[in-house]
Amino acid sequence: MKLINQDTFKAFGRKMEKYWTRVGQGFVNAGNNCIRFVSNPKKFVSDYKQKKREMINDIYVPLTHNPENLLEVNALKMYFPIKQGFFKRTVGYVKAVDGVTFNIKHGTTMGLVGESGCGKTTVGRTILRLYEKTGGEVLFDGQNINKISKKSLRVKRPQLQIVFQDPYSSLSPRLPVGEIIGEAVREHKIVSPDKYDDYITEIMEACGLREYHKDRYPHEFSGGQRQRICIARALALNPKFIVCDEPVSALDVSIQAQIINLLEDLQKKFGLTYLFISHDLSVVEHISDTVAVMYLGGIVEYAPTVKVFKNPKHPYTQALFSAIPVPDPEVKMKRIILEGSIPSPANPPKGCKFHTRCRECMEICKVNVPRNLEIEPGHFVACHLYDEGAIAENKKLVEKNSATETAPE
Amino acid sequence: MEKKKINIKILSFLKEKKEQIFNKESNYISAKESAKISRKNRKITNQIEKQRKRRNIPENEYITQMKNAENVVEFDNVHTYFFTDIGTVKAVDGVTFDVPYGKTVGVVGESGCGKSVTSLSLIQLVQRPQGQTVEGEIRFNSGEKVYNVVKTPERIMQTLRGNDITMIFQEPMTTLNPVFRIGAQVEEVLLLHNKDMTKEQAKEKTIALLELVGIANSERVYRNFPHELSGGMRQRVVIAMALACDPKLIIADEPTTALDVTIQAQILGLLSDIKGKINSSIMLITHDLGVIAEMADYVVVMYAGRVIEKGTAKEIFKNPAHPYTVGLMRSKPVVGRKVERLYNIPGNVPNPINMPNYCYFKDRCEKCIEACNGDYPPEFQLSETHFVSCYLYDPQLKEGESK
Numbered sequence: 001m002k003l004i005n006q007d008t009f010k011a012f013g014r015k016m017e018k019y020w021t022r023v024g025q026g027f028v029n030a031g032n033n034c035i036r037f038v039s040n041p042k043k044f045v046s047d048y049k050q051k052k053r054e055m056i057n058d059i060y061v062p063l064t065h066n067p068e069n070l071l072e073v074n075a076l077k078m079y080f081p082i083k084q085g086f087f088k089r090t091v092g093y094v095k096a097v098d099g100v101t102f103n104i105k106h107g108t109t110m111g112l113v114g115e116s117g118c119g120k121t122t123v124g125r126t127i128l129r130l131y132e133k134t135g136g137e138v139l140f141d142g143q144n145i146n147k148i149s150k151k152s153l154r155v156k157r158p159q160l161q162i163v164f165q166d167p168y169s170s171l172s173p174r175l176p177v178g179e180i181i182g183e184a185v186r187e188h189k190i191v192s193p194d195k196y197d198d199y200i201t202e203i204m205e206a207c208g209l210r211e212y213h214k215d216r217y218p219h220e221f222s223g224g225q226r227q228r229i230c231i232a233r234a235l236a237l238n239p240k241f242i243v244c245d246e247p248v249s250a251l252d253v254s255i256q257a258q259i260i261n262l263l264e265d266l267q268k269k270f271g272l273t274y275l276f277i278s279h280d281l282s283v284v285e286h287i288s289d290t291v292a293v294m295y296l297g298g299i300v301e302y303a304p305t306v307k308v309f310k311n312p313k314h315p316y317t318q319a320l321f322s323a324i325p326v327p328d329p330e331v332k333m334k335r336i337i338l339e340g341s342i343p344s345p346a347n348p349p350k351g352c353k354f355h356t357r358c359r360e361c362m363e364i365c366k367v368n369v370p371r372n373l374e375i376e377p378g379h380f381v382a383c384h385l386y387d388e389g390a391i392a393e394n395k396k397l398v399e400k401n402s403a404t405e406t407a408p409e
Numbered sequence: 410m411e412k413k414k415i416n417i418k419i420l421s422f423l424k425e426k427k428e429q430i431f432n433k434e435s436n437y438i439s440a441k442e443s444a445k446i447s448r449k450n451r452k453i454t455n456q457i458e459k460q461r462k463r464r465n466i467p468e469n470e471y472i473t474q475m476k477n478a479e480n481v482v483e484f485d486n487v488h489t490y491f492f493t494d495i496g497t498v499k500a501v502d503g504v505t506f507d508v509p510y511g512k513t514v515g516v517v518g519e520s521g522c523g524k525s526v527t528s529l530s531l532i533q534l535v536q537r538p539q540g541q542t543v544e545g546e547i548r549f550n551s552g553e554k555v556y557n558v559v560k561t562p563e564r565i566m567q568t569l570r571g572n573d574i575t576m577i578f579q580e581p582m583t584t585l586n587p588v589f590r591i592g593a594q595v596e597e598v599l600l601l602h603n604k605d606m607t608k609e610q611a612k613e614k615t616i617a618l619l620e621l622v623g624i625a626n627s628e629r630v631y632r633n634f635p636h637e638l639s640g641g642m643r644q645r646v647v648i649a650m651a652l653a654c655d656p657k658l659i660i661a662d663e664p665t666t667a668l669d670v671t672i673q674a675q676i677l678g679l680l681s682d683i684k685g686k687i688n689s690s691i692m693l694i695t696h697d698l699g700v701i702a703e704m705a706d707y708v709v710v711m712y713a714g715r716v717i718e719k720g721t722a723k724e725i726f727k728n729p730a731h732p733y734t735v736g737l738m739r740s741k742p743v744v745g746r747k748v749e750r751l752y753n754i755p756g757n758v759p760n761p762i763n764m765p766n767y768c769y770f771k772d773r774c775e776k777c778i779e780a781c782n783g784d785y786p787p788e789f790q791l792s793e794t795h796f797v798s799c800y801l802y803d804p805q806l807k808e809g810e811s812k
Contacts, residue, residue, distance in 0.1 A: 115669040222757055252519040253696060257740035257753035264750070279670065286742035286751065309744060323674035324744050325699025329722040337678060338671045341639040 056093070058135030065142035069103040070241060070273045071127065076100045077135035078119075078126045082346060094346045096122040098297035099136070101372070104241075104290075109267070109274040111288030111305065113281055113320070115342055119297045120277045121165075124243040127275070128160050129153065140241070158188050161234035165246040167226035171218040177204075178214030181233050190238055200236070206269070207232040208262060224255035228262065235266060241273045248283060260287060281324050285309050290378075293317045296353045297345055299372075303379035313381045315358050352384065360385060363401065364394040443494045450492035454538040461562070471560040475550050481658050481690045482508040482531065487545035487559075489523075489530045492538075496762035500526040502714040503545070505788075508658065513684065513691040515705030515722070517698060517737075521758055523714040524694050528660045531692075532574050533558060533566050549574065551657060572602045575651040579663040581643035585635040591646055592631035595619070598653040618649040621686070623679055641672035648679065652687060660692045665700060677704060698741060702726055707794070710734050713758060713769040715785075720795035730797040732776050768800070780806055 060075035077100075079093035096119045104110045112120050126133050129145050138145045140160065148156065164170040171180060182200045185191065191199045201211050207228045218226060227247060234242050244263065248256040260283065266272060278284050284291060285305055292302040293314065301314040312318045319336040338357050343349055349356050355365040362384060370382045370390065384390035438446075476483055489501040501523045508514045516524045529535045530542050531549070547558040551573045556565070578584045586594060595618060596611045606614075612631075619627035622645040635643055644664065651659050661680065665673040681704060684691055693704055701708055701722070708725040710718040710733070718731040729735045739752035756773040759765065768774070771781045780786075780800040789802045800806060 115671060224757070253698075253737060254519060254740050254754040257751040260742075261751055261753055281670065282742040282744045285744050286748070320670060321744070323670045325673075325677070325697065325703050327698040327702045327726060327738065327741065327743065329702045329705075329726050331702075335674055335678070337674050341641055341672065 053135075056135050060136060063137060063139055065139055066103070067142070068105050070106045070141060071275070072103040072139040073127065073136070074101050074139070075136040076123065076126060076133060076138060078122050078131055079134040092346055095297050095348060096345055097126060098348075100294075100297075100299050102292050102299065102302055104273055104275065107267070107271045107273055108289040109276050109287055111284035111291040112275060112277045112294060113279060113284050113291060114294035116279065117342055117345070118294045119345070120294055121245055123294075124162065124245050124275060124277050128162055128243060158184070158190065158237035159240045160243075161237060161239040161241070162243040162245060163227075163230050163234050163247045166250050167223055167230050168250070170230055171226060173218055176215050176217055177209070177229055180218070180229060181236050184233070185236050188237060190236070203232050203236045206266065207235065208258075223251050224258055227251060227259050231259075231262065231266070235270070239272065241275070243275045243277070245277045246279070249278065249280060256283070263287065281321065293320065296342060296348055298353060298382065299380075300354065300383070301381050303376075307376065307379050313375065313379070313386065314383050315360050315385070316354050362394045363397040364390050367397070368393070438495050446496060447494045450494075450497075450539075454492055454541060457541050457543070458538050466562050471557045471562070471565075473546065473548055473555050473557045475548055475555050477507065478550075479510050480507045481510050481550050482692070483546075483548040484527070484531075485546040485548065487527070487530060487542060487547055489526050489535060489540060489542045491540045498761045499714050499764060500540075500761065501530060502764075504711070504714075504716050506709050506716055506719050508690050508692055509707070511688055511690060512706040513693055513704050514707045514709060515693045515695065515701035516709045516711060517696060517701055518711035519696060519758060521761070522711045524711050525662055527711070528576070528662055528692060528694055531558060531660065532570055532576060533561070549658075568602070571598050572654045573657045575654070575656040575659050577644075577647055577651050577659065577661040577664045580667050581640060581647050582635065584647050585643060587635055589634075590631070591633050591635065591638075595646070595650050595653060598650055602654050614653075618653060619646070621652065621683070622646070622649045624649075640668055641675055644668060644676055645679065648676075648683070652683065655687060656689055658690045658692060660694070662694045663696070664693075666695070666697070673700075680704065698738065710737075713761070713764065715769065715798070717770070717799070718797045720792070724792065724795045730791060730795070730802060731770075731799050732774050732801075733770050776801060
């Protein structure tokens with residue numbers, strides 16, 4: 001929703017410009033370039049923005065930057081509009097990411113795990129501003145990523161890189177490898193032109209590629225080598241932070257180990273910070289320092305890796321971890337099998353989002369959204385089970401319900 | 410003068426490039442050579458196809474006897490080759506193992522090791538005419554007769570497929586036809602293989618099957634289209650289809666790879682439940698060692714088209730013998746077992762065209778000994794059920810050392 005200013009009318013000639021002084025002040029661009037006439041456009045626009053903010057419930061306490069952290073994400077929301085009908089009106093939102101809060105310290109790795117469709121990838125992409133966020137804020141090195149202009153974002157981009165999931169579709173088949181890696185280096189002027197060739201060679205060797213691979217095309221490489229090219233492409237821009245979006249799930253077991261080792265080596269060498277998105281829990285346990293478990297757009301548990309894997313608190317985390325198959329025929333796991341599948345993020349359940357599949361579901365879970373509790377230092381859980389206030393409330397609710405059930409008799 | 414200099418420069422550059430192309434381990438082939446190869450291939454494949462397409466093939470050509478009556482399937486030195494225009498790809502090169510009655514056999518290996526082609530050879534769905542099983546026998550015991558699947562004509566194969574041998578594929582969405590309702594797709598199998606079944610009976614059976622695989626509102630799902638179901642539900646439907654005719658053998662080709670961890674747990678639980686209920690064998694193909702450990706009684710490890718190790722699940726997981734198996738186990742991080750650095754097997758899988766004649770794993774192996782330079786190692790027996798193809802376990806060599 002935007003005010004239509006005088007310049008827009010100027011483009012249509014002097015006559016239209018005159019027209020604007022008469023009536024144009026009342027026009028409003030109501031999205032999709034549909035022009036609407038209102039009596040007080042300024043108030044209309046501000047009202048609309050307020051209404052939208054209320055609709056997505058975008059309320060949060062602004063962050064104060066902690067210099068220990070490289071990335072701080074606060075109440076991040078990413079809603080995708082569902083459009084319907086002839087005029088493509090927005091009828092609802094797919095709440096892909098719904099209030100996610102975490103931070104990553106310099107030189108560490110955070111693992112983000114969850115089922116497919118829970119919004120892991122969207123978090124990664126929204127942080128890089130590949131999607132424009134709906135609500136919340138992202139601070140990178142103390143700077144709000146979403147508030148800087150496109151021009152200064154372009155300068156910032158080399159510091160934030162991403163490695164995509166599928167090395168087969170994320171490389172252009174028409175460019176030789178040297179050009180894939182070097183294109184952005186030239187564009188962002190990372191090194192002077194006379195050092196360019198040596199620099200690319202250096203980066204390729206750091207990622208386990210040979211110099212003569214420069215002139216080859218992506219189809220000549222195997223999956224593992226392609227993923228190395230993707231990592232080299234990200235690394236060539238001298239980034240501080242890399243989002244690894246399932247970098248090993250498309251690869252074989254023995255190649256997986258190579259890529260994970262490479263990522264770890266590079267982290268030590270260049271002091272990189274990773275956000276490691278994966279659904280493979282064993283890989284996440286190996287590589288990350290802290291882990292956040294996501295379910296249906298929200299983080300249900302967030303803690304250092306050791307704490308989460310030794311002592312998972314949230315019922316969803318417990319079920320997820322018990323489902324990992326262990327390569328030992330004698331171990332018979334006590335498996336918690338979750339019934340049903342993940343609900344639609346367009347119409348998530350009320351109260352706690354997990355209550356439809358939870359074993360320990362209480363009455364309160366169906367009504368109230370759980371708070372994010374810090375049960376141990378650094379160990380956050382969003383569950384009513386660990387909230388004494390909620391349990392007390394639950395008792396009241398149960399009594400109330402039983403009273404209403406017996407009342408009609 | 411200058412022109413000549415430039416010409417010489419260009420020529421030398423071209424020469425250099427040419428040398429680069431031909432010397433480096435690339436499988437570059439000129440169009441002429443490629444045409445020659447394809448002509449040769451056509452000769453071979455035409456001959457095989459002619460053999461197969463004869464009318465009224467006598468029964469004694471494809472009916473055989475099982476070596477061990479307790480087995481459902483016996484793979485006996487199977488060779489399945491693909492005759493491509495750049496050379497012959499030996500996808501399966503001498504595979505021998507058995508699937509005992511009522512047991513689960515897990516086949517593990519990386520992608521491209523020939524595990525899927527092995528299972529496709531069993532149900533004769535290898536892409537023809539390029540893909541051909543050129544040697545060996547696959548004996549399948551259907552209860553009354555024993556078929557050598559390799560030589561069985563298409564007409565008889567059709568009565569076996571979906572009836573006695575069924576397959577669960579990796580991707581449930583591509584297995585199901587998007588334009589037919591679930592009910593129609595499951596019924597089709599039933600009506601095709603049971604000629605005297607009426608439509609009402611088929612519907613009843615279908616709904617019973619859907620309930621068997623744990624679909625709660627089976628009446629509604631019967632009328633649904635595949636896209637209306639979630640991934641886990643679709644895979645359940647595919648399993649129901651596989652169970653429709655009480656098969657002797659179910660081949661599950663990576664049944665849980667496309668699914669989430671929690672849904673995977675559901676499906677694995679379902680498969681092991683069902684195996685007990687209908688008493689059939691399962692051939693489970695996967696690259697996930699965790700899944701194998703949980704499901705399988707016997708494990709077959711494949712590498713580059715050959716079986717390198719086989720044995721019971723306990724033997725393979727407790728004392729893996731082949732260096733590749735050991736490497737595979739160590740390279741996968743395990744929850745609760747913290748290692749500083751993951752082990753990685755150096756190098757890559759060798760090029761399937763022009764395989765060396767020594768052990769295929771030699772170039773990547775850390776425990777290489779002198780004998781490895783010789784021929785491809787035969788199978789050595791470690792225990793009653795445990796076999797491995799590696800010279801490290803050659804009893805003759807060990808004797809020589811002790812002397």
